Amino acid sequence: MGTLELRDLDKVYRSRGKPPVHAVRSLNMNIEKGEIVALLGSSGCGKTSTLRMIAGFESVTAGSIALRGRRIDELPPARRKVAMAFEGYSLYPPLTVRQNIAFALKSQQLSRSEVSRRVDTVARLVEIDDILESFPRAISGGQQQRVSLARALVRYADLYLLDEPMGQLEPQLRAVLRGRIKNLLAEREMTAIFVTHDQTEASALADRIAVMEDGVLQQFASEKELKNRPANLFVASFIGEPPMNLLAADVARSDGGFGLSIGSDISFQMRGDALGHTAQKALGELSRVRVGIRPQKIAVGTGDARVRVVSNQWLGDQSHIAGECAGNLLIAVIPSRIAARPGDIVQFALEPRHLHIFGPDDACIHHAEVS
Numbered sequence: 001m002g003t004l005e006l007r008d009l010d011k012v013y014r015s016r017g018k019p020p021v022h023a024v025r026s027l028n029m030n031i032e033k034g035e036i037v038a039l040l041g042s043s044g045c046g047k048t049s050t051l052r053m054i055a056g057f058e059s060v061t062a063g064s065i066a067l068r069g070r071r072i073d074e075l076p077p078a079r080r081k082v083a084m085a086f087e088g089y090s091l092y093p094p095l096t097v098r099q100n101i102a103f104a105l106k107s108q109q110l111s112r113s114e115v116s117r118r119v120d121t122v123a124r125l126v127e128i129d130d131i132l133e134s135f136p137r138a139i140s141g142g143q144q145q146r147v148s149l150a151r152a153l154v155r156y157a158d159l160y161l162l163d164e165p166m167g168q169l170e171p172q173l174r175a176v177l178r179g180r181i182k183n184l185l186a187e188r189e190m191t192a193i194f195v196t197h198d199q200t201e202a203s204a205l206a207d208r209i210a211v212m213e214d215g216v217l218q219q220f221a222s223e224k225e226l227k228n229r230p231a232n233l234f235v236a237s238f239i240g241e242p243p244m245n246l247l248a249a250d251v252a253r254s255d256g257g258f259g260l261s262i263g264s265d266i267s268f269q270m271r272g273d274a275l276g277h278t279a280q281k282a283l284g285e286l287s288r289v290r291v292g293i294r295p296q297k298i299a300v301g302t303g304d305a306r307v308r309v310v311s312n313q314w315l316g317d318q319s320h321i322a323g324e325c326a327g328n329l330l331i332a333v334i335p336s337r338i339a340a341r342p343g344d345i346v347q348f349a350l351e352p353r354h355l356h357i358f359g360p361d362d363a364c365i366h367h368a369e370v371s
């Protein structure tokens, strides 16, 4: 049993005169104590709706939410033992920053010195200790966001919900706070869910990442697992920078395995013994699949694929070379510079062991070797 259990959670928004919006569909998740989870996905995929249902700001259309074995989906927000930092979850204007943060501790009956100590500690952590006596209207948006974060983190709760907690901060401060918040959460074994559309943030903070699209959970796994074993085409193309190269391939049976060809220019021999049973069965029934290969797995300057260079960018520590081959755009990332200009022909080497293969319903039927 996890600390937080979401069972078949559904959210449908109905407004008069408009078609209903099915924002979250049959969501199932188990989150363990002390786990930090990121809800990651593009705008409108249902991340915030999920968080707001857990917080109690939105009703649940169907399904259930249990926290430490207790059903909470019918409880008012204040009784859920959940601390949250929400965008627009506004600060009280007549109170100073210090009073705003201390207010979150009101129900906990702590001594004044204990309240003060806790407020000071969390304020230092998010670097707002110099504005504790200011009023909300006198501080910047980024500072307000950090006050909101401090107000959540200062509490002792069963669960912390953070909606784009650092969205308004500059990259440098963001990186520093990320590290500190991660340490704090780990030290106190706090269970937390945060919403982000920033992959770097999700990878840096979270133990596991829930990738959502169109209200549907696509995969819930560690960053490494998402990268190495994407469940489907969506996750494969969403996770990783630059995105995985995806190509349509024709399937043919060949000696002891399968041949996959992309136009007449690129082909792969997949040995049967390198494919699992599921992949062999699926390939035996399919004439066309999609294959994926990460840009970092393509070698440049050797190999059979002749590629016409579209762009070649040196980013200081790696080159991104985009090229066209058999009507497909391929991107390779290599750790060195090469002298290739747009229009030049260069060789790309794509190896069968680096291929992910996607079958019907875009599900992954074979994963690349992990190296």
Ligand SMILES: Nc1ncnc2c1ncn2[C@@H]1O[C@H](COP(=O)(O)OP(=O)(O)OP(=O)(O)O)[C@@H](O)[C@H]1O
Pocket: 013, 014, 015, 021, 022, 023, 041, 042, 043, 044, 045, 046, 047, 048, 049, 050, 197
């Ligand atoms: N109160 C509401 N009434 C009607 N539709 C809503 C409401 N809140 C959200 N939606 C719709 O539900 C869908 C999911 O929205 P949600 O805010 O949960 O997504 P999100 O992934 O958090 O997006 P963002 O990153 O832009 O906040 C969207 O289509 C959105 O327009």
